[in-house]
Amino acid sequence: MNEPPGIEARLAAHVESILNGASFRKGDRQDLSEELYGHLWQRWQDALASGLDEEAAADEAIRSFGEPSRLGRDVTFAYHSRLYASTIGVLVPTVADAKGKPRAYWVICFLLFTTFWAMAYGQAEALMSWTPLRAAIGFSGTLTAFIAASLVFQAYRARQRWTLRFVGLELALLFWWLGVLWWANQPGLPASLVGATAGLGIACVAFSWPPRPLPLSSWRDLRLRSLSAWMYERPVPRRLLVGLGAMMIVGSAMPAVALSLHDPTQIGPADMQVELSVACTRGDSGDVRAVEVTASFVFRRTDVWPNGLVNALQGSGPTDEIALAVEGGRPAGGPMITPMLTQAAAARDTTDGSTLALGSGGQDGRSLLTIPGSANLQAGHRYEVTWNYSVAPGLRDRDLTPVTFGYDHLERFYLQATAGCGQTAVGHTVSQLYVIGP
Amino acid sequence: MSDGHETGPQLSRGEFGLLILALIGRREMYGYEIVAELRRASEGDIDLPEGTVYPALRRLERDGLIGGHWVDVGAAAPRRRYYRLTSEGERALADGRTDWLRFKTAADAVLGG
Numbered sequence: 431m432n433e434p435p436g437i438e439a440r441l442a443a444h445v446e447s448i449l450n451g452a453s454f455r456k457g458d459r460q461d462l463s464e465e466l467y468g469h470l471w472q473r474w475q476d477a478l479a480s481g482l483d484e485e486a487a488a489d490e491a492i493r494s495f496g497e498p499s500r501l502g503r504d505v506t507f508a509y510h511s512r513l514y515a516s517t518i519g520v521l522v523p524t525v526a527d528a529k530g531k532p533r534a535y536w537v538i539c540f541l542l543f544t545t546f547w548a549m550a551y552g553q554a555e556a557l558m559s560w561t562p563l564r565a566a567i568g569f570s571g572t573l574t575a576f577i578a579a580s581l582v583f584q585a586y587r588a589r590q591r592w593t594l595r596f597v598g599l600e601l602a603l604l605f606w607w608l609g610v611l612w613w614a615n616q617p618g619l620p621a622s623l624v625g626a627t628a629g630l631g632i633a634c635v636a637f638s639w640p641p642r643p644l645p646l647s648s649w650r651d652l653r654l655r656s657l658s659a660w661m662y663e664r665p666v667p668r669r670l671l672v673g674l675g676a677m678m679i680v681g682s683a684m685p686a687v688a689l690s691l692h693d694p695t696q697i698g699p700a701d702m703q704v705e706l707s708v709a710c711t712r713g714d715s716g717d718v719r720a721v722e723v724t725a726s727f728v729f730r731r732t733d734v735w736p737n738g739l740v741n742a743l744q745g746s747g748p749t750d751e752i753a754l755a756v757e758g759g760r761p762a763g764g765p766m767i768t769p770m771l772t773q774a775a776a777a778r779d780t781t782d783g784s785t786l787a788l789g790s791g792g793q794d795g796r797s798l799l800t801i802p803g804s805a806n807l808q809a810g811h812r813y814e815v816t817w818n819y820s821v822a823p824g825l826r827d828r829d830l831t832p833v834t835f836g837y838d839h840l841e842r843f844y845l846q847a848t849a850g851c852g853q854t855a856v857g858h859t860v861s862q863l864y865v866i867g868p
Numbered sequence: 869m870s871d872g873h874e875t876g877p878q879l880s881r882g883e884f885g886l887l888i889l890a891l892i893g894r895r896e897m898y899g900y901e902i903v904a905e906l907r908r909a910s911e912g913d914i915d916l917p918e919g920t921v922y923p924a925l926r927r928l929e930r931d932g933l934i935g936g937h938w939v940d941v942g943a944a945a946p947r948r949r950y951y952r953l954t955s956e957g958e959r960a961l962a963d964g965r966t967d968w969l970r971f972k973t974a975a976d977a978v979l980g981g
Contacts, residue, residue: 448919458926461949466922468946469900473918475945496917504923508930 437488441470444492451502454509462505470495538597542583545604549576549682556685559738563693571684578677596674598634603682605631695734699843699865703728706835710851718821718851723754725835726780726814732807736840750801751838752777752789754817775799781811789815884924885933886964887914889953892934893961898948899925925951933957 445466449459470491477487495501553572557565579600586593609627612619692698704727711720754775775789775797786807789799797817801807837845846864891897891905902925903918928934934951941948953961 454926462922462926464946465899465949466919468898468948469903469918469922471946472900494918496919500917501919501923504920505926508923508927 437474437484440488441474441491442467444470444495444498448498448501448505451499452505452509454505466495538601539583539587541604542579542586542597542600545600546576546579546583549579553685557739560688561693561733561738562695562735564688564691565738567688567691568685571681571688573681574677574684575681578674578681582674582678592671595671596678599675599678602631602634603678605634696736696842697729697731697733697839699845701730702837702839702845703730704835704837704845704847706847706849708833708849708851720818720820721756721833721851723817723833723835723849724814725752725754725816725837726812727837728812729807729809731809733840737803749803750805750807750840751836752787752799752801752815753836753838754797754815755834755836756796756819775815775817777801777813777815779808779811780814781808786813882964883968884916884920885928886961886968888921888924888928889933889957889961889964892951893953893958896950896952898939898950900948902951928957933960 442463445463448466449462454462473491473494474487477490478484480487482490549572553569556568560568579596582593582596582600586597605627609624609631612627613624704725707724709722709724710718711722713719777786777789777799778784779786786805787799787801789797799815807813833849835847835849839845843865887906888902891902891909897905899921900918903916903921906914906916906921925934925936929936929951932954934957935954936949936951938947939950
């Protein structure tokens, strides 16, 4: 080659400006560069032969070669046209904006950005109210998914085409999650709407993970500029893809799994001992005149942050409830039996004499006491509630059994016991309880 | 000669690819030669920006219709990448030619040519 270095460098720089604006397989860069340069060089030689000077001949070669930006787009299309139908890009045909990015890029950025922050906000909310183990697992999972999604998002912004697969997966998960939420919260929702969200999710995955590209001949006249055409091909280690995918899927699933796990920092029915006694006062004829029901309970241990960190600090959240119901039964065709409570019940700490809660004195034989979250129940303390009631005249010939006692701990488990006067003159202790719930 | 802007008939990518297949079908050619031959054969009516031939060649090569190989032409000049039709390219050229003639006949009938 006998061209002066200045012209050679100028022609080479023009080739670079074309290739820098194109997306293609990196391994082809040398061949493309050499081929384009060879054309410019020969064109320059022909222009020289026609009588132009060196600079004017170089100008002519560059001008006739075409606009670099258009050639860059054509090269990109040549490499990615087969993939137009195999990515979600075909769903969002679009034109480039002023910065050369497809408009769909910004839409997807917004969707991902919103998803990330919704995920972070949801987890922050959960951390405030979840028990320690569940919060730790949920937080770890969400953090894992968030890191993976952030890495993919950065790669997406760097135009790496493989990230479209993860964008598809992310959007699919979003649609499916919406479908599950609708299905769970609105039972009357038309099945077609739930099916549509599921279908959109499947479509996202299908277009993101094609079994193989469609044949070019089916798309040779497709003149849409799609998202995939704008992205760079970049070989990515399979292990990295699998790792990122696993981080996103497992990480996203961990909060849901955490909710179904038993948290050993929280008490269960076995950690609570309850005794129920019933003392009945009878008249000369043996009929019941007055009844005293006493329930006592002891916690062997207590929960650690049962309503989450913030609720522990604020003393709010779900509370314990104690209930008593006098089930008189209803004789066939007879009046409803309605015992009369003589006083409102109170729950007291027998260890230090403090009052936990005051209950309503129901006229219908039912009483409810709510222990506030701020009550700070202590392990080893014995708590006691006593109900006294007289029996309405006319009902004294009835054996007022049974009474049903219930204790609801944070809506997590429910203990229930039934006892009655029977024919005994004194009360008796019930230690066998029914446990309802986990 | 092209000034870098398209003049004459506007070609779709498919039509442009078919013309390239037809030229390469005559004999092995390299990019610069294809551009010159296209201009000569069309008597200057098809005068595309010269660089547009290379994306088209890449697309045809990736589709398996043509194959390329490098040829040294001496120390004084850059190597040239020559292209020839593959058997699949020959079939595509035959199909494309048939389609084009059918279209041309139909268009002539409509336009009164």
